[in-house]
Amino acid sequence: MPRHPVTLVESSAQGAVAFISEATITVTDALTGKLLATTQEAQASSAGVQHIPSVPSASTIRAAAFSPTGRYLAVCTNDKALVVYDTATWTVQRQLVSDKRTNALAFDPQETHVLAGDKFGDCTRISICSDEDPSSEVILGHVSILCALAFTPTTPPLLLSCDRDEKLRISHYPNAYNIQAFGLGHTEFVTSVAALKCAPQVCLTGSGDGTMRLWNTEDGTLLQTVDLAALLQGYYRDGRVKCAEANSFEDRNAKDERYGVLRVSAAEGLRAYIAVVERFPVVLVLPIMEDGGSCSGKRGLGQPLVVDVERPPTDVAPTAAGFIVAYAAGPRLADAYVGDAQGGFVRDAEASEGIAQSVRTRESAEEVIVPSIFVWGNKMYIERPAGENNGGGDDEE
Amino acid sequence: MAGEASTAAKDAVQDGPKLPQKRYFRQRAHVNIFNDMPLEYPVRPSEEDWSKLYPAYFRPIEDADEAQQSGTADDAKRPMSPSGTTEQIPLAKRGPGASSIGELNPDQLAKVEFADIGCGYGGLLVALSPLYPSTLMVGMEIRSKVVDYLQRRVVALRGFQSDLLKRKEAGEPVEWVDIRSKLKQEIDDLSKPLDPNTEELHDNGETERLVPGHYENIAAMRINCQKYLPNFFTKGQLSKIFVLFADPHFKRRKHKARIISATMLAEYAYVMRTGGIFYMITDVKDLFDWNVKHLDAFPLFERIPEEELENDPAVPCVINSTEEGKKVARNKGNKYLACYRRIDDPADQN
Numbered sequence: 001m002p003r004h005p006v007t008l009v010e011s012s013a014q015g016a017v018a019f020i021s022e023a024t025i026t027v028t029d030a031l032t033g034k035l036l037a038t039t040q041e042a043q044a045s046s047a048g049v050q051h052i053p054s055v056p057s058a059s060t061i062r063a064a065a066f067s068p069t070g071r072y073l074a075v076c077t078n079d080k081a082l083v084v085y086d087t088a089t090w091t092v093q094r095q096l097v098s099d100k101r102t103n104a105l106a107f108d109p110q111e112t113h114v115l116a117g118d119k120f121g122d123c124t125r126i127s128i129c130s131d132e133d134p135s136s137e138v139i140l141g142h143v144s145i146l147c148a149l150a151f152t153p154t155t156p157p158l159l160l161s162c163d164r165d166e167k168l169r170i171s172h173y174p175n176a177y178n179i180q181a182f183g184l185g186h187t188e189f190v191t192s193v194a195a196l197k198c199a200p201q202v203c204l205t206g207s208g209d210g211t212m213r214l215w216n217t218e219d220g221t222l223l224q225t226v227d228l229a230a231l232l233q234g235y236y237r238d239g240r241v242k243c244a245e246a247n248s249f250e251d252r253n254a255k256d257e258r259y260g261v262l263r264v265s266a267a268e269g270l271r272a273y274i275a276v277v278e279r280f281p282v283v284l285v286l287p288i289m290e291d292g293g294s295c296s297g298k299r300g301l302g303q304p305l306v307v308d309v310e311r312p313p314t315d316v317a318p319t320a321a322g323f324i325v326a327y328a329a330g331p332r333l334a335d336a337y338v339g340d341a342q343g344g345f346v347r348d349a350e351a352s353e354g355i356a357q358s359v360r361t362r363e364s365a366e367e368v369i370v371p372s373i374f375v376w377g378n379k380m381y382i383e384r385p386a387g388e389n390n391g392g393g394d395d396e397e
Numbered sequence: 398m399a400g401e402a403s404t405a406a407k408d409a410v411q412d413g414p415k416l417p418q419k420r421y422f423r424q425r426a427h428v429n430i431f432n433d434m435p436l437e438y439p440v441r442p443s444e445e446d447w448s449k450l451y452p453a454y455f456r457p458i459e460d461a462d463e464a465q466q467s468g469t470a471d472d473a474k475r476p477m478s479p480s481g482t483t484e485q486i487p488l489a490k491r492g493p494g495a496s497s498i499g500e501l502n503p504d505q506l507a508k509v510e511f512a513d514i515g516c517g518y519g520g521l522l523v524a525l526s527p528l529y530p531s532t533l534m535v536g537m538e539i540r541s542k543v544v545d546y547l548q549r550r551v552v553a554l555r556g557f558q559s560d561l562l563k564r565k566e567a568g569e570p571v572e573w574v575d576i577r578s579k580l581k582q583e584i585d586d587l588s589k590p591l592d593p594n595t596e597e598l599h600d601n602g603e604t605e606r607l608v609p610g611h612y613e614n615i616a617a618m619r620i621n622c623q624k625y626l627p628n629f630f631t632k633g634q635l636s637k638i639f640v641l642f643a644d645p646h647f648k649r650r651k652h653k654a655r656i657i658s659a660t661m662l663a664e665y666a667y668v669m670r671t672g673g674i675f676y677m678i679t680d681v682k683d684l685f686d687w688n689v690k691h692l693d694a695f696p697l698f699e700r701i702p703e704e705e706l707e708n709d710p711a712v713p714c715v716i717n718s719t720e721e722g723k724k725v726a727r728n729k730g731n732k733y734l735a736c737y738r739r740i741d742d743p744a745d746q747n
Contacts, residue, residue, distance in 0.1 A: 122660060141660025143623045165624055166440070171663075175744040177696055179667040182627040184441035 004361040006326035006333045011317040012070030021361035023058040030319040033354020037090045050090040056081040067107035074114045076102035106149035109157050117146030139176040153197040162190035181220030194266040199288045204273045206261025228259035260373045267318030276313040283307045307345045328370045414556025422546035438625045450616035454507040509533045513639040514622045519547040522615040523602040524718035527576045530610025536617040547617035554602040558611035574606040633670040640677045642721035645684040657688045666697040669739040676715050678734045680725040685733035698737035
């Protein structure tokens with residue numbers, strides 16, 4: 001019987017990995033896949049691991065984030081609940097209901113606050129300590145769905161936020177009213193953003209426009225563009241990705257060849273960004289170019305490495321020497337990969353087996369369809385057939 | 398957009414310039430800014446072709462590279478300033494890669510400095526144009542018919558000026574408007590209703606006398622400011638932003654759609670230079686209180702005391718020159734004005 005896919009994977013600095021499927025959270029060791037904690041009570045007690053209190057009303061989890069040291073895990077759900085767990089005890093540190101549906105989460109570098117970006121475009125700053133300062137404040141707003149949040153590893157840090165309107169915004173923090181720059185260049189929704197400690201003044205974004213872009217976070221200049229069609233077109237040509245069938249992604253315009261980045265993540269251990277692209281059974285590894293053995297000099301991306309994985313992924317998370325990738329469809333839910341001697345990546349059979357043992361998602365009578373990011377990402381007037389357009393929405397309501 | 402403007406320009410050549418009539422361009426006031434609309438906007442500011450809006454100041458982008466190479470400056474197209482005016486029309490024009498233009502300092506390149514957000518039928522722009530004849534100002538409006546009206550209006554006004562200049566060259570006696578003395582009169586007594594001549598000038602622009610700048614410095618564009626402001630303007634580009642008689646969006650759930658909201662102010666501050674002025678006026682007291690609450694709380698803006706505003710030539714135009722402003726005056730309604738200066742981030746000084 002098919003199972004619900006793992007839709008989110010997050011890894012922590014302490015070597016834990018959280019796998020999220022619907023309302024369940026399963027935490028394993030990143031290297032062995034050994035179960036550390038789970039929301040599934042029976043599994044927790046039979047394995048003798050900590051039980052994670054479930055999210056309210058078992059609503060599907062939309063986003064998750066570990067704090068920089070791995071001490072906290074924050075998750076938010078479809079019915080607007082936001083829960084912060086203390087990962088040492090897996091107790092609830094803070095729980096609240098947000099005004100709007102949260103879409104993106106990030107902890108600030110001090111780990112005192114969690115930031116929640118919502119579908120309305122606002123980013124709310126919430127204290128982790130509920131007794132100290134229960135108030136939350138909106139610190140910035142986009143006029144569009146906020147897709148992802150991240151911080152630069154600089155001092156002081158800059159807050160990176162990206163939206164469905166092609167924009168990357170770079171703001172001071174916590175004085176986020178002071179905009180440092182906009183990163184302008186994407187032509188479609190920006191889904192994800194990440195910054196690496198070894199290249200603190202740049203960040204990489206992924207988008208539905210078929211590119212990933214490297215930005216200077218000081219002034220928002222576009223440094224480099226990675227053209228996904230150039231890298232991945234072969235997968236359409238030889239049929240490994242089929243336009244029409246779309247590999248279980250529900251997508252109206254799946255006949256087109258298109259490239260939407262699901263996630264860009266900072267793999268500190270690899271000194272590289274890693275990324276996954278909707279429908280493509282690959283993980284991209286984009287090393288930051290080094291100059292004289294340090295990353296401080298010339299900035300830029302080296303030649304991207306395309307690592308073939310078993311199935312089209314839903315998400316990817318870095319580990320110390322590789323990454324863990326979750327799949328949109330079975331047979332396995334997720335695999336661990338590690339770097340090999342040739343500079344490539346191979347499946348880590350032991351860790352993958354450990355993950356397979358630990359991560360159990362709900363069974364489903366039919367194959368579960370993961371909705372395409374293009375369904376919400378594209379502008380309605382592009383997606384709508386010609387003639388349905390009302391000429392620009394002048395007469396609303 | 399450009400097609401309509403050039404059609405209007407052709408009409409102007411054939412039958413003489415004609416002002417558009419407002420009644421054909423009415424459109425209801427509310428637009429949902431969160432809707433997806435097929436708007437045209439540049440990916441980044443350097444990709445906007447301003448030559449469509451300010452043909453006297455910019456070469457079309459496709460011509461610019463060529464012109465740069467040949468080194469010829471198209472001076473003939475540049476509007477003439479009246480004698481006695483110290484302000485000069487900026488010398489440079491630009492296209493993409495403007496920074497590579499020979500010896501020119503980027504500060505000398507023409508660029509838009511004033512933005513009227515939600516400009517409506519353009520009353521403010523037409524009034525401000527001769528006061529700042531060498532400053533480029535743009536009216537931004539989301540309602541397509543209103544933008545169409547204003548574009549036609551600007552083309553017509555430029556057409557009148559161009560005819561007047563030709564007549565002057567041919568030796569006919571053509572007068573210059575004395576804008577400054579007119580304005581001084583307004584500043585002296587803001588409470589008095591405008592004299593009919595001034596009102597005429599503000600409402601329709603000058604069609605019989607020459608004005609400084611010849612309306613070459615104003616233009617209208619259709620844009621959703623709340624979404625795409627940074628696509629048009631670079632950081633610190635603007636020295637004045639006007640938000641005049643904005644849609645009040647009374648319902649609480651529509652408050653995020655207001656032109657002034659806690660989060661939008663960050664974007665206005667981003668496109669404004671330090672020392673720039675943000676003008677806000679409304680006849681709706683509730684909206685005024687809301688705006689002031691947010692502007693006062695916003696760390697990058699500082700309210701300008703009223704006595705300092707007395708010497709600001711833009712203020713009388715802000716109060717009196719828009720269609721809404723006049724409507725309120727005719728109905729003896731109140732107008733609430735507040736102006737704010739863009740300041741450096743107080744957090745940076747700690």
